[in-house]
Amino acid sequence: MIGDYSYSEFFSILAMQGFAGLILFSVFVLMALGLAIIFGQMGVINMAHGEFMILGAYVTYLCSVVVTDYVPFLFPVYFFVAMALAFAASFGLGVLVEWALIRHLYRRPLDTLLATWGLSLALQQLYRSVFGAREVGVTLPDWMMGSISLGDAIEIPINGLFVMGLTMIIAAAVYFIMFRSSWGKRVRAVVQNRVMAGAVGINTKQVDRMTFGLGCGIAGIAGSAFTMIGSTGPTAGQLYIVDTFLVVVFGGAGSLIGTIASAFTISQAQSTLEFFLSGSMAKVLTLLTVVGILMLRPQGLFSLNIRR
Amino acid sequence: MPTVGFLFSKKEWLYLAILAALLLIVLPASVDIFRLNLIGKYLTYAFVALGLVLLWGNGGILSLGQGIFFGLGGYCMAMFLKLEASTPEATKIQSTPGIPDFMDWNQVTALPFWWQPFHSFTFTLLAIILVPSVFAFIIGAAMFKRRVGGVYFAIITQAVAAILTILIIGQQGYTGGVNGITDLRTLLGWDIRTDSAKLILYFINAGLLIGVLLLAQAVRMSKFGRLLIAMRDREDRVRFSGYDVSNFKIFIFCLAAAISAIGGAMFTLQVGFMSPSFVGIVPSIEMVIFAAVGGRLSLFGAIYGALLVNAAKTTFSESFPELWLFAMGGLFIAVVMAFPFGLAGVVKDYVEPFVARRLPVLLGRGRAPQPQAAQ
Numbered sequence: 001m002i003g004d005y006s007y008s009e010f011f012s013i014l015a016m017q018g019f020a021g022l023i024l025f026s027v028f029v030l031m032a033l034g035l036a037i038i039f040g041q042m043g044v045i046n047m048a049h050g051e052f053m054i055l056g057a058y059v060t061y062l063c064s065v066v067v068t069d070y071v072p073f074l075f076p077v078y079f080f081v082a083m084a085l086a087f088a089a090s091f092g093l094g095v096l097v098e099w100a101l102i103r104h105l106y107r108r109p110l111d112t113l114l115a116t117w118g119l120s121l122a123l124q125q126l127y128r129s130v131f132g133a134r135e136v137g138v139t140l141p142d143w144m145m146g147s148i149s150l151g152d153a154i155e156i157p158i159n160g161l162f163v164m165g166l167t168m169i170i171a172a173a174v175y176f177i178m179f180r181s182s183w184g185k186r187v188r189a190v191v192q193n194r195v196m197a198g199a200v201g202i203n204t205k206q207v208d209r210m211t212f213g214l215g216c217g218i219a220g221i222a223g224s225a226f227t228m229i230g231s232t233g234p235t236a237g238q239l240y241i242v243d244t245f246l247v248v249v250f251g252g253a254g255s256l257i258g259t260i261a262s263a264f265t266i267s268q269a270q271s272t273l274e275f276f277l278s279g280s281m282a283k284v285l286t287l288l289t290v291v292g293i294l295m296l297r298p299q300g301l302f303s304l305n306i307r308r
Numbered sequence: 309m310p311t312v313g314f315l316f317s318k319k320e321w322l323y324l325a326i327l328a329a330l331l332l333i334v335l336p337a338s339v340d341i342f343r344l345n346l347i348g349k350y351l352t353y354a355f356v357a358l359g360l361v362l363l364w365g366n367g368g369i370l371s372l373g374q375g376i377f378f379g380l381g382g383y384c385m386a387m388f389l390k391l392e393a394s395t396p397e398a399t400k401i402q403s404t405p406g407i408p409d410f411m412d413w414n415q416v417t418a419l420p421f422w423w424q425p426f427h428s429f430t431f432t433l434l435a436i437i438l439v440p441s442v443f444a445f446i447i448g449a450a451m452f453k454r455r456v457g458g459v460y461f462a463i464i465t466q467a468v469a470a471i472l473t474i475l476i477i478g479q480q481g482y483t484g485g486v487n488g489i490t491d492l493r494t495l496l497g498w499d500i501r502t503d504s505a506k507l508i509l510y511f512i513n514a515g516l517l518i519g520v521l522l523l524a525q526a527v528r529m530s531k532f533g534r535l536l537i538a539m540r541d542r543e544d545r546v547r548f549s550g551y552d553v554s555n556f557k558i559f560i561f562c563l564a565a566a567i568s569a570i571g572g573a574m575f576t577l578q579v580g581f582m583s584p585s586f587v588g589i590v591p592s593i594e595m596v597i598f599a600a601v602g603g604r605l606s607l608f609g610a611i612y613g614a615l616l617v618n619a620a621k622t623t624f625s626e627s628f629p630e631l632w633l634f635a636m637g638g639l640f641i642a643v644v645m646a647f648p649f650g651l652a653g654v655v656k657d658y659v660e661p662f663v664a665r666r667l668p669v670l671l672g673r674g675r676a677p678q679p680q681a682a683q
Contacts, residue, residue: 111648115641118644
């Protein structure tokens with residue numbers, strides 16, 4: 001017996017909390033992957049990253065409304081179309097923002113931070129004006145509802161499984177794009193030595209723009225996935241931005257594996273602590289530990305040694 | 309930086325006179341007490357902006373967590389006022405008389421030990437300065453000794469601001485939770501809610517602000533101030549010259565924290581409550597924009613920036629609430645993209661040459677070059 005629980009109850013609670021942690025982990029990874037590309041690879045602080053995510057969420061919401069009203073027979077599979085559209089919208093906005101704002105500020109990282117914060121305020125208000133201040137939720141197709149029971153007390157929600165599967169696919173795709181494609185090689189070349197990369201004929205400006213767009217597009221997919229497990233409001237993005245930055249910094253900027261590892265650590269720590277403490281104290285304790293570790297090891301868990 | 313005369317150049321003394329006349333004579337004479345109290349509230353943010361000019365403009369260290377120190381100063385003052393308002397006679401309907409009402413609502417039956425010293429006014433005054441300074445020292449020592457700076461420092465301070473907000477909201481029984489510490493009435497028996505008290509508090513606030521401005525200018529004119537600018541522009545060279553860069557950074561961070569805390573304490577006195585909504589990420593970044601709009605290198609600019617942005621915010625949110633965030637977002641982007649030196653830069657580039665042509669006596673001749681910003 002542990003406290004008031006028997007062992008089997010305790011383990012099923014542990015498993016359920018662990019699974020809740022895995023869902024949180026998936027959302028963190030999806031959000032942090034985009035940020036790891038933009039912040040880790042390009043060194044740009046995009047405070048509007050959360051708003052790009054929310055854009056993806058709203059696009060998904062719009063798709064669900066349109067599909068329900070006009071082409072209901074497509075409803076079971078609309079999610080895949082919605083995700084592609086969410087990526088396209090965020091990618092497009094990202095490219096536009098890079099062209100209008102970011103490219104003028106590459107030498108002033110702190111100013112990028114302020115400018116993108118301004119952008120995030122404007123986008124929040126835009127969402128509020130267009131979609132209203134209330135949170136919206138999407139209707140899930142039937143096959144995503146419900147849960148699979150394992151044993152007596154363990155229930156695994158299907159939408160959670162779907163988000164996790166999606167996260168794995170996206171993470172694999174990002175890995176492939178960044179480390180196995182010639183385009184990724186160009187991105188890494190520009191990151192490591194911009195001048196030389198330009199000298200060997202890489203169009204560094206275009207690489208910057210596409211990289212920023214890709215990071216934003218992944219945020220859009222994250223937002224799309226986010227609608228499956230929670231509702232979306234105009235300011236939802238802001239709630240996650242600090243957590244996401246901490247995930248990226250904690251993992252070691254520039255290291256995708258580090259980002260995934262730190263997302264796993266933080267989300268598991270938080271959801272396990274939530275069982276023992278109140279939700280807010282769990283978050284405080286997790287974040288404090290992360291900040292404490294960052295003070296001891298500022299370069300993060302995994303650091304790349306890049307000669308500059 | 310021109311070193312004509314004591315502390316300021318002749319031109320800057322003129323600006324100081326204009327500012328003092330505006331704050332101490334023109335505004336009190338021209339607006340009613342409600343608006344004056346509101347202006348007093350804006351001026352408490354100007355303290356934070358002054359700290360940011362030292363820290364960010366001169367030191368090149370961007371902290372996105374100045375709300376932490378504003379809040380800590382404000383909470384110290386609020387705890388003292390709350391204890392004064394919670395005498396056993398005033399709270400006799402509670403199940404535990406003599407403790408603040410929110411504690412009673414949350415089934416806390418005794419005053420926590422860390423509330424006890426706030427019965428003393430002297431202790432409170434010391435705590436307003438010392439608690440934020442010590443907190444800043446801990447953060448600063450941990451970060452700067454390990455040469456963490458720039459963007460990483462900004463993110464960590466932001467995370468600390470988020471942690472503190474969650475903590476205050478979560479520990480409702482000890483901190484008043486999301487509502488904060490409210491219903492503050494008297495300071496040492498003096499009712500701070502009356503119009504005359506508000507007028508006096510306004511003048512104390514404006515006086516303190518001008519005092520802090522002089523202090524900040526003294527810091528900027530000292531050898532330390534020059535080192536600060538050198539550190540911002542070429543940190544490695546200062547380090548190779550044999551200076552311990554991290555200690556200077558820690559000091560300026562603590563000083564900015566203490567200045568922000570004074571603002572927080574005056575905020576509590578004038579507004580009559582303190583809540584976590586002045587601690588978190590959003591207010592902290594807004595405070596940075598006050599300094600940025602005024603001009604990150606200009607102390608005067610910081611005060612005008614805080615006044616103008618807040619006045620605009622109040623006007624907009626009263627008449628066009630849905631436009632305010634667009635305006636604020638646009639302001640951020642415009643200041644960064646087009647006016648990196650803010651209002652002070654506009655004054656220097658356009659207004660001063662104009663005035664110098666028309667009224668050369670006022671400004672004197674030969675403007676000395678201003679230091680350029682970092683990055």
